[in-house]
Amino acid sequence: MRRAIELAKKGCGYTNPNPLVGAVIVKDQRVIGEGYHEKIGGLHAERNALKNCIEDPEGAEIYVTLEPCCHYGKTPPCTEALIEAGIKKVYVGNLDPNPKVAGGGIKILNDHGIETETGILEEECRQLNDIFFHYIQNDIPYIALKYAMTLDGKIATATGESKWITGEEARRHVHTLRHQYAAIMAGIGTVLADDPMLNARIEHGNDPIRVICDSNLRISEGSNIVKTAREIPTIIATISKDQEKIAKLEQKGCKILKTSEQDGKVNVKEVLKQLRNMEIDSVLVEGGGILNESLIKNDCVHKVYAYIAPKLFGGEKAKTPVEGKGIERIQEALVFDELKATPLGNDILLEGKVRSC
Ligand code: AOF
Ligand code: ZN
Numbered sequence: 001m002r003r004a005i006e007l008a009k010k011g012c013g014y015t016n017p018n019p020l021v022g023a024v025i026v027k028d029q030r031v032i033g034e035g036y037h038e039k040i041g042g043l044h045a046e047r048n049a050l051k052n053c054i055e056d057p058e059g060a061e062i063y064v065t066l067e068p069c070c071h072y073g074k075t076p077p078c079t080e081a082l083i084e085a086g087i088k089k090v091y092v093g094n095l096d097p098n099p100k101v102a103g104g105g106i107k108i109l110n111d112h113g114i115e116t117e118t119g120i121l122e123e124e125c126r127q128l129n130d131i132f133f134h135y136i137q138n139d140i141p142y143i144a145l146k147y148a149m150t151l152d153g154k155i156a157t158a159t160g161e162s163k164w165i166t167g168e169e170a171r172r173h174v175h176t177l178r179h180q181y182a183a184i185m186a187g188i189g190t191v192l193a194d195d196p197m198l199n200a201r202i203e204h205g206n207d208p209i210r211v212i213c214d215s216n217l218r219i220s221e222g223s224n225i226v227k228t229a230r231e232i233p234t235i236i237a238t239i240s241k242d243q244e245k246i247a248k249l250e251q252k253g254c255k256i257l258k259t260s261e262q263d264g265k266v267n268v269k270e271v272l273k274q275l276r277n278m279e280i281d282s283v284l285v286e287g288g289g290i291l292n293e294s295l296i297k298n299d300c301v302h303k304v305y306a307y308i309a310p311k312l313f314g315g316e317k318a319k320t321p322v323e324g325k326g327i328e329r330i331q332e333a334l335v336f337d338e339l340k341a342t343p344l345g346n347d348i349l350l351e352g353k354v355r356s357c
Pocket of ligand 2: 045046068069070076077078079
């Protein structure tokens with residue numbers, strides 16, 4: 001199962017909104033086939049492992065990180081392939097929370113006389129698929145905030161300078177995150193200040209869909225984002241009714257997403273629900289303090305990636321990752337679990353998952 005988990009990770013960034021899944025086939029104590037879900041729409045892990053078998057899998061056992069599917073989706077059910085191949089026993093990491101499967105895969109296997117054992121390295125398997133497990137059971141995508149800050153919690157100097165807070169290694173790392181997430185979200189403030197591309201600049205990187213929260217449609221038609229909207233899908237969420245500007249942006253390939261108004265701004269929850277309806281399973285928010293606050297207030301944050309630079313900026317006017325009024329009582333704080341610290345050059349990436357109460 002450990003090997004199956006390693007294999008599953010290879011699909012990271014290519015399978016959204018489908019899960020990361022790995023499978024290993026063993027016969028007479030020897031591995032005879034391995035596979036993983038390589039990309040959305042492609043063969044599932046079990047079928048890839050069967051395809052890669054170096055000898056007849058009849059009578060073999062399979063280790064698979066997620067319960068085999070039993071439905072006709074983009075591909076036929078894996079249970080069918082396992083039954084046809086004559087697999088004798090299936091070891092499973094997690095049951096599949098997808099309502100189309102949800103224990104049904106195990107049942108069909110058992111009905112065909114195939115032995116099953118579930119919960120093998122369950123926690124490690126589940127950690128592979130935080131995004132998928134959240135996505136399949138909720139009406140908004142999995143949302144992660146990402147920001148770079150100093151040791152005194154500033155994301156810019158008092159005059160607004162923010163290039164660069166962290167070093168090169170940390171900045172390169174951000175691109176691997178952008179590759180993993182299906183969408184990237186930023187506020188119009190960031191777009192006006194930095195004119196960013198918000199793409200994944202790594203080898204074989206998958207660019208996330210770009211979502212800009214732009215309440216009053218201030219984005220310039222000459223911005224890098226708008227200029228490249230035909231190459232990288234771009235959504236602009238707005239409450240503006242400026243039909244002329246909307247038409248111009250649409251002409252350039254942007255998709256305009258209208259929402260109701262919340263505190264004079266775009267209703268972020270509505271944006272997220274619409275993204276979920278478009279099968280976007282995850283959103284990395286490189287937003288700035290106003291957007292971050294609005295997501296936190298709407299209970300729409302599941303993870304944080306804080307890149308921390310060993311510097312002090314000071315200044316009460318220097319911006320911080322979460323603006324707004326903040327909370328009054330410590331008890332009301334958003335608390336994080338499963339913390340992980342990764343040194344990146346002189347900086348540290350601290351990531352954590354929001355504690356579910
Ligand atoms: C995968 N890869 O290796 C396994 C999956 O409709 P489909 O064909 O895209 O099926 C997707 C569902 O199949 C997915 O949500 C999950 O429940 C199940 N298992 N999916 O993409 C795999 N084993
Ligand atoms: Zn399957």
